[in-house]
Amino acid sequence: MAEFSKQDRIRIFTSLFKGRSDVFAKRWEKWDGGGSGYSPVYSDWSKKKFTALSGLFVEKHLIGDITVGLYPIPQDHTSHFIVADFDDGNWHEQAKCLIDECAKNDVTAYLERSRSGKGGHVWCFFEQNYSAYKSRVIFFSLLRASNNIGDFDKDDSFDRLFPNQDRLTGKGLGNLIALPLQGQPRKNGNSIFVDPTSLEPFPDQWKLLSSVEKVSVEKLDALFAKFTVPKENPVHTKNGEILITLFEYASLPKGDMNSHLTTFLREELNFFNAEYAMKKNMGIPTYALEKYFKTVLSEGGEVLVPRGFLTHLKLYLQEQGIPLKILDRRNHPEAISLHLSFELFDHQKEARTYFEKADCGVLIAPPGSGKTIMGLDLIAKKKLPALILVHRKQIYDQWLERIESFLNIPKKDVGQFASNKKSVKSPITVAMVQSLARQKDWTEKRRV
Incomplete structure (x- = not known):
C-alpha cells in the first residue's frame, strides 16, 4: 500500500500550491502543434462564471489529463508562495546561487525542473498568505545578492518572478503559473522537484512535499525590514573624492560608490523598451526582448556610464556634497580642416553658440530648420573627425x-558603413546603426 493515498496527495498539493480558488486556467495546444497557451476555465457558455479549482481538477493535473495554471494572487493582494523562473542556458547555476543565498538568510527554497527540462523554478512557501509586494521586494533583493540581477538592473527587468505583480489592478486575474508534477512531463523526469546540487529527482516527491519548510510571517517581515533599510556606506577614496575617468565613456571606481549613487545610476540609465510593452499588451511573446535599454555597465572594479551623462552626474554629486575629480584619458585625434561652402542663417548661428564650449549635447530643432547643415558646421568648427549614425x-x-x-567631399572619399560597404575614413564616416550592431569582427576594419 502506498504511503500516501490519493486524498493525501491532493491535500498536500493544495496546501502548498495555493492561489485563487474560485478560478484556474487550463493549458491548450493547437491541433497542429503551432501554438499553446492558458485560458481561464468557465462553467457557462457565456463565459461569465469561472469554474473553481477542485480536487478533481488537481487529480486530473497529477495524472496528466490536463495542465493547471494557478493565479497566485487572491483579491487581497497576497500570496502563499513566490517562484523565480530560470530558463537561460546556465539556469542550473543561477537557480543554485539563489537557493544558496536563501539559505544564508535562513530561508529554505526548492528547485523544480521545468516541464521542458530546459529550465527550473525556485519555490519558496509561506506559513500564511503574505503581501505580494513585500515578498517580491525580498526576492528581488535575494536575486540581486545572488548576482542574478546586476546592481544596475531595474528590479522588474527580471520579469520571471511569480507573483508577477505587486497587486491586482482590478482589470484582470493577473499572471498565472503552471503547477508542477503534471503527469505527462513527469514521465520524462520533468516538472518534478530535484536536488539543487546534483539535479537528481527526489525519490519520493510526496515525502518531500509533506515536509516542506515554510517561511513564517515574522521571518518575512524581518527580511523585508533588512532589505529596505538604506545602507549608508560613505563614499571614500584615498583623496576623499570620486575619480571620474573619461574615455569613450565615463568610468567610476565601483568601490567608491554608495547605495544612493548606485540607485541614482540605475534609475537614470535604464530606459523602458516601448516595443516590449506593445507586444506584452498584444499577447505577443516577448522572449529574448529586453524590457529595458541599459546604458550603465559594471566591469571588474569599474562602473561605465555614457560620457553624455557626465553633466547630470556632476550635478548629482554636487547636490550630495560628494567631491569629484575628472581625469581626461580620451583619444585626441589630429585636427582636421574643412572648407564650408555655405553660411548659416541667424537662427542656426544662435543654436551653434550653445555648442562652442561644450563637449557634448543634443540639438533639437523642427523639420526644415537645417539640422544637417548645423551638424556639418559643428564638425568643421570642432575640427575633429566625425562619425554620423543614422537609422534609416x-x-x-x-x-x-x-x-x-x-x-566638397566626394562620396567616394566619405567613410560608409552600411550593407556591403564597410569603410571607415577621416574626416567623416556615415554609418547605419543596424549595420554596426550586426558587425561581429572588427579586426579588419581600419581607419583609412
Whole structure:
C-alpha cells in the first residue's frame, strides 16, 4: 500500500500550491502543434462564471489529463508562495546561487525542473498568505545578492518572478503559473522537484512535499525590514573624492560608490523598451526582448556610464556634497580642416553658440530648420573627425549628399558603413546603426 493515498496527495498539493480558488486556467495546444497557451476555465457558455479549482481538477493535473495554471494572487493582494523562473542556458547555476543565498538568510527554497527540462523554478512557501509586494521586494533583493540581477538592473527587468505583480489592478486575474508534477512531463523526469546540487529527482516527491519548510510571517517581515533599510556606506577614496575617468565613456571606481549613487545610476540609465510593452499588451511573446535599454555597465572594479551623462552626474554629486575629480584619458585625434561652402542663417548661428564650449549635447530643432547643415558646421568648427549614425537609409543618403554638396567631399572619399560597404575614413564616416550592431569582427576594419 502506498504511503500516501490519493486524498493525501491532493491535500498536500493544495496546501502548498495555493492561489485563487474560485478560478484556474487550463493549458491548450493547437491541433497542429503551432501554438499553446492558458485560458481561464468557465462553467457557462457565456463565459461569465469561472469554474473553481477542485480536487478533481488537481487529480486530473497529477495524472496528466490536463495542465493547471494557478493565479497566485487572491483579491487581497497576497500570496502563499513566490517562484523565480530560470530558463537561460546556465539556469542550473543561477537557480543554485539563489537557493544558496536563501539559505544564508535562513530561508529554505526548492528547485523544480521545468516541464521542458530546459529550465527550473525556485519555490519558496509561506506559513500564511503574505503581501505580494513585500515578498517580491525580498526576492528581488535575494536575486540581486545572488548576482542574478546586476546592481544596475531595474528590479522588474527580471520579469520571471511569480507573483508577477505587486497587486491586482482590478482589470484582470493577473499572471498565472503552471503547477508542477503534471503527469505527462513527469514521465520524462520533468516538472518534478530535484536536488539543487546534483539535479537528481527526489525519490519520493510526496515525502518531500509533506515536509516542506515554510517561511513564517515574522521571518518575512524581518527580511523585508533588512532589505529596505538604506545602507549608508560613505563614499571614500584615498583623496576623499570620486575619480571620474573619461574615455569613450565615463568610468567610476565601483568601490567608491554608495547605495544612493548606485540607485541614482540605475534609475537614470535604464530606459523602458516601448516595443516590449506593445507586444506584452498584444499577447505577443516577448522572449529574448529586453524590457529595458541599459546604458550603465559594471566591469571588474569599474562602473561605465555614457560620457553624455557626465553633466547630470556632476550635478548629482554636487547636490550630495560628494567631491569629484575628472581625469581626461580620451583619444585626441589630429585636427582636421574643412572648407564650408555655405553660411548659416541667424537662427542656426544662435543654436551653434550653445555648442562652442561644450563637449557634448543634443540639438533639437523642427523639420526644415537645417539640422544637417548645423551638424556639418559643428564638425568643421570642432575640427575633429566625425562619425554620423543614422537609422534609416533615406537619412543616410541625405547626409552623403549634403557632405558632397556643402563640404566638397566626394562620396567616394566619405567613410560608409552600411550593407556591403564597410569603410571607415577621416574626416567623416556615415554609418547605419543596424549595420554596426550586426558587425561581429572588427579586426579588419581600419581607419583609412
